[in-house]
Amino acid sequence: MESLTAKPFRGSGRILGLAVAITVLLTGCEAQSDEAASMPPPPEVDVAEVVVEPVTLWESFTGRVASPETVDLRPRVSGYIDEVAFEEGELVKAGDLLFQIDPRPYEAQKQAASAELALANSQLDLARSEAGRARTLLESRAISREEYDQRNTALMSARARVQAAQAALDTAELNLQYTRVTAPVSGRTGRALVTQGNLANADQSLLTTVVSVDPVHVYFEADEQSAFSSQQLLANGQPRGVRISLGGEGGGQYKGELDFVDNHLNPGTGTLQYRAVLNNLDGLIKPGQFARVEMPVAELDQALLVSRKAVLTDQDRRFVYVVDEQNRVAPRQVTTGRQVDDLQVIREGLNHGDLVIINGVQKVFGAGMQVKPQLVAMKESARGEGAVVVAQELAQ
Known part of the structure; x- marks a missing residue:
């Protein structure tokens, strides 16, 4: 007689284990999905291509x-200052009147010299007449050769006195002109060191200074x-x-x-x-x-240039962040040269075509980090204008 007791089903344990495994797998996938959803997107940064062009280093x-031209203005004649004819510190042109020295003594000297010249000319006329008569008398043997020579000597002396009187008149006229102290060069005046009513000594008293300015x-x-x-x-x-x-x-x-x-x-x-x-x-x-x-x-001829904002310093080395084709960041040590306006010459470390981060460096936390680059012009970015050349992501 067969027993009525039911035998246990051997596949139930396997089914239970499979259910547990599926539950664990589904839970893990859900956790990974939640973790992926919670990760922030790649940060946006501005990148620019290294500029290659000829530059002049300054x-x-x-x-x-x-x-x-700097002139210490001193009078050429002595006298009392009648007028200070300029504003201190103003611009003047060459020939402008600056000081007027009392001209009356020099006008009198000129008149005296003119009178001396007139007297010398009258004496010259007399000596010339006497010398002419002496020649006629000598030819007729009415006077001796010695007397003839004396009259010729008197004529030459009269001519010399005329020349001396003329020189004295020229000097008097020149001194009279020197009473007008004018600007020798165009420029800016200093302050008047000798004022109206004071005595100015020839070649000694400093009146003012004039400096050329253009x-x-x-x-x-x-x-x-x-x-x-x-x-x-x-x-x-x-x-x-x-x-x-x-x-x-x-x-x-x-x-x-x-x-x-x-x-x-x-x-x-x-x-x-x-x-x-x-x-x-x-x-x-x-x-x-x-x-x-x-x-x-x-x-x-072919200088590599980047914005100065792209060059970072770490103790004694300098580096930039380069973005590759996968939009991943890598630090690149560079050797810098001189600065050209707002750009930095890179002597070593970069190549033509490299993309370096210009703005947003503070968002980069390490090598290999993925970013969302925006391409900008290097020169505009260096000037702080931040003009976007291609307003699109570099990653396709």
Whole structure:
């Protein structure tokens, strides 16, 4: 008789294990899906392609503005000042009246000299007549040769007295002209050091100073290496233009031109002196003013340039962040050169076509991080304009 007890189903344990495994798998997938959904999107950064172009490298030097002509104005004749005919510190032209010395004593001297000349001329006429008669009398043997010679000597003396009287009159007229003290050069006056009613002594009393103001000179000194480099450019026929920055009232950027280079280096400082000429039509630039001069020292045919904002510093090394084709970030150590306006010359570390991060570097936390790049123009970004050239993601 068969037993009525039911036998256990052997496949139930397998089914239970399979159900548990499926449950665990579904739970893991759900967790991964939640984790992926919670990850932030790649940060947006501005990138720009390395610029390759010929550039001129400039070196900056300190200098001082100087006047091409500085005149200490002193009188050529002595006398009391009748008039100060200018406003202190004003611009004057060559020939403008600045001081008037009392002319009356010199007018009297001129009149006296004129009278002496008239007297000498009358004596000359008399001597000329007597010498003519003496020649006639000598031919008729009415006078001796000795008397004839005496009358000729008197004629020559009369001529000499006329010349002396004429010279005295010329001197008197010149002294009278010197009572008008005029500006010898066009420029700006200083303050009047001798005022109306005071005595001015010839060649001694300093009346005022006049400095020419247009153009002005800027003197500066370059170190030996920069001087050597700039001399090579000048020898090759490069333009002699320089850029000059000034502070104060006449501040701003100006363009000047080199017009003098000294013929030897200063042995004490190892520097070479240069001079640039600078137009100053409005007269605002003043002698003695501090200046910063930028002079070209090298020419690069194919320079690699990036925005200065792209170059980061870590202790003693400099680097940039480069974005590859997968939009992943990698730091790249670079060797920098001189600055050209808002761009930095890269001597080593980058290649033509590399994309470097310009803005958004603070969003990068490590190498290999993925970003969402926006392509911008390197030069506009360097100037802070941030103009987007291609407003699209680089990743396709």
